[in-house]
Amino acid sequence: MKTLKAELAGTGKVFRFSLQQYFKSAATYVMLAFMLLGTSASIFMMSMGMDRGMSVGSEARNLYIRNESPYDLDLAQLPDYFTAELTDKSLEELLEQLDAGETSGVAVEIAADEETGQWTATAYTGEKTGVTGSEASNLAACCAALVEQARYEALGVDPAQIAVALAPVSVDVMKESTYRFPDEKDASTRQIGGSAYSILVFMLISFTTSFIVRAVVQEKTSRLVEVLMVSVKPLALITGKILGAMCLVVAGMICAGLGLFATRTVMGLMGRDTGAAGLGAFLGSLDAGGIAVVLVSVVLGYFSFSIVAGISGACCSGESETENASGGAMLIAMVGYFAGMGTAVMRAGTAVSILSVVPFLSVYIAPSRYLMGDIGFGLLALSWVLQAVVTLLLAKVCAAVYGALLIHRGEKVGLGQVLRMMKGGAKA
DSSP states (O other), X not given: OOOHHHHTTTHHHHHHXXXXXXXXXXXXXXXXXXXXXXXXXXXXXXXXXXXHTOOTTSSOEEEEEEEOSSSOOOGGGSOTTEEEEEOOOOHHHHHHHHHTTOTTEEEEEEEEOTTTOOEEEEEEOOTTOOOOHHXXXXXXXXXXXXXXXHHHHHTTOOHHHHHHHHOOOOOOOOOHHHHHOTTSXXXXXXXXXXXXXXXXXXXXXXXXXXXXXXXXHHHHHTTHHXXXXXXXXXXXXXXXXXXXXXXXXXXXXXXXXHHHHHHHHHHXXXXXXXXXXXXXXXXXXXXXXXXXXXXXXXXXXXXXXHHHHHHHHHTOSSGGGHHHHHHHHHHHHHHHHHXXXXXXXXXXXXXXXXXXXXXXXXXXXXXXXXXXXXXXXXXXHHHHHHHHHHHHHHHHHXXXXXXXXXXXXXXXXXXXXXXXXHTTOSOO
């Protein structure tokens, strides 16, 4: 029986050859440029979208206060994210000024309510204002707080007592499950972490699958693979291609990371917030141990899905079947992706524990649930062991049928024929 070492002999040669072929293609550089520029553009557009919905404090506002109360207002107590001034102009004059084109202006009138006699702070904006309703409401609330403080000061109340009297009371909402299990991550946290990780894995696998399938089919139709098989074994051939595709995907991810870093740096210098939710927040929150967990899981899953993609490509009889072959391999990846997304909001329990150790699904589920504290390291390690066993079995299948599939000519090979090849039955 041939040893694994003998089967893998020549992997380095195939790896170097595959890299040369990938980087000779113009499509590779287009993909890398897209990863670099696409990431930069997406972060920029996200920042622009955030600007449209910014709360007060993100942009300077002109605040005109018409104070009809008998109290002196200390404008120095107001936040410094808007310019405030007291005015003697009538409300009609202020509204005309705002309607004349001052899109960032807000007028606040402090006056007594004719029916109740209570003092009210009412905010006004122009017809073409760029100030949102919540922003105007916050400005009016700030002015109302000044009136409240001035009333206490007029009564001779000590400043320390005023601070106690005006201290805000926060409001919170808590579910029964959160109260009973305070250390358990809430649904939103699990969804963000689980979804971000699932997106990361799916991106890596989807890029790699298409590259491997296309490379296998092209070499098979050009008969180049027959030359390669003279000096290397089938398992070394597919392993070298998998490693070559991995380097290509890693290069793409590096380009995406560079685009993200460059854009966030430039936008930061411009004083704009690029946000930190989703995938960026998930990756940024990982420590050394978390990074190790993600890397081990992704590499195991990567090899499993890549071997499936290689066999799918070898089953093709021509380049016209490349899309179907890629679709078959991607179907398995999508099942795992939707499982990861679907279980992201599930509470820790038996169902999550079982799904965390199911091969292929565990690639998407187990690492994020471990990092969230929903499963222990023992269950995570078990998922790794099972996925490693599946990967080795796939490698054995690959060694048994890959060579025959690559030199096969004629109609596309079906699953039944592949299984017969494994048992040493019918030949391609």
